[in-house]
Amino acid sequence: MEKEEERILRNLGWKGKGLIMSAYDAETNGHPHMDNPDDRKKEGSLRFYKPKFSYIFCDMDGTLLNSNSQITSTTAKALREASSRGVKVVIATGKTRPAVISALKMADLSGKDAIISEFSPGVFLQGLLVYGRQGREIFRRNLDPNVCREAFLYSLEHKIPLIAFSEDRCLTLFDHPLVDSLHTVYHEPKAEVIPSVELLLASVDIQKLIFLDTTEGVANTLRPYWAGATRDRATVVQAVPDMLEIVPPGSSKGSGVTMLLDHLGVTAKEIMAIGDGENDVEMLELASLGIALSNGSEKAKAVADVIGASNDEDGVADAIYRYAF
Structure with a gap:
């Protein structure tokens, strides 16, 4: 492609470098990632640059x-x-x-x-x-089933929705607007409501859990509690402020x-x-x-x-x- 560009530019009387060679030079002579951080390529121009x-x-x-x-x-x-x-x-x-x-x-x-x-x-x-x-x-x-059991019992006691993720499925114990939002807003599969904790745990292997609450509820109550309650059996992590995830330790x-x-x-x-x-x-x-x-x-x-x-x-x-x- 460089030779074709060079031929076209030569025919036009252009004496400088073309886009391709300029891009190659920038990659070679500067930092490979941040040599020209303000040099944003134009949409549609990436065909002239080397990845x-x-x-x-x-x-x-x-x-x-x-x-x-x-x-x-x-x-x-x-x-x-x-x-x-x-x-x-x-x-x-x-x-x-x-x-x-x-x-x-x-x-x-x-x-x-x-x-x-x-x-x-x-x-x-x-x-x-x-x-x-x-x-x-x-x-x-998979997540420790004992952690899952404790989390679902906590969910029932405090009426805080909890979702279990099992491969391509989402499962929960009760309907709630926040559970619906996981499907309607975040594109997740519609949660299946399972009638009891033991039936839910017996039906699937669970990779992770997500508590759904307000940002304040997660920060002030859920995260402090579950960071301690899981000890070395699981880890808590957040991707968004109003959800708390419980995942296997070290993952x-x-x-x-x-x-x-x-x-x-x-x-x-x-x-x-x-x-x-x-x-x-x-x-x-x-x-x-x-x-x-x-x-x-x-x-x-x-x-x-x-x-x-x-x-x-x-x-x-x-x-x-x-x-x-």
């Missing part, structure tokens, strides 16, 4: 999705453009795979040869379910990404990661370039190489056009 990364690992809530839990047309266009240049976009999220497929379908980004499908690699449920080549499961880790999105990279034969030097939450910290630390969006948690921003635009300012698109090429 700096083989993979982009991207979070969903608060990152790829804006505050309305939607992907904007600008972000969708950036993802398609990066993908057309051979950069593989992999989702790393606390969501189920069906939730991701549902959310991306709205932007025409799901299906065969799109960003996500049932045949795509990906990291789901905070790294507790990892799918490799052809979308086949390569890792699964993280970053460990799931590491496992997937090993499976794919890819090194961390080949990836850029974009996230916003404390659950993205290990992934951002692992990547060659970790970008935390400006709407993100202080923990995520503290470990990031770059602080990007917010999710309501097309932060993922901005990161792709600034740093990925």
Whole structure:
């Protein structure tokens, strides 16, 4: 492509460098990621630039999705453009795979040869379910059933909704508007109401739990209590302020990404990661370039190489056009 550009420019009497060679020079002579941080590539121009990364690992809530839990047309266009240049976009999220497929379908980004499908690699449920080549499961880790039992008894006693995540299913003990919002707003599968704790625990293996409450309720009551109650049997983590997740100890999105990279034969030097939450910290630390969006948690921003635009300012698109090429 460089030779073709050179021929065209020569015929036009142009004596300087073309876009392709200028991009190559920038990559060679400066820092590979941040040589010209203000040099945002224009939409539609990525075909003139060499990708700096083989993979982009991207979070969903608060990152790829804006505050309305939607992907904007600008972000969708950036993802398609990066993908057309051979950069593989992999989702790393606390969501189920069906939730991701549902959310991306709205932007025409799901299906065969799109960003996500049932045949795509990906990291789901905070790294507790990892799918490799052809979308086949390569890792699964379950939560201690005793922790699950205690959490559901607490949910019943305090009337605080709790959701169990089991692969592609969501289960709960009672209906609640916040439970409905997990489906209507966050695209998760509609929660199945199970009549008793013991029946629920006997019917599925649970990877993680989510308490749904107000931001204040999570910060002031749920998180302090469950950080102590789980002891070394589980870990609490937050992706959004009004939800508290309980996951197996030592698990993280970053460990799931590491496992997937090993499976794919890819090194961390080949990836850029974009996230916003404390659950993205290990992934951002692992990547060659970790970008935390400006709407993100202080923990995520503290470990990031770059602080990007917010999710309501097309932060993922901005990161792709600034740093990925």
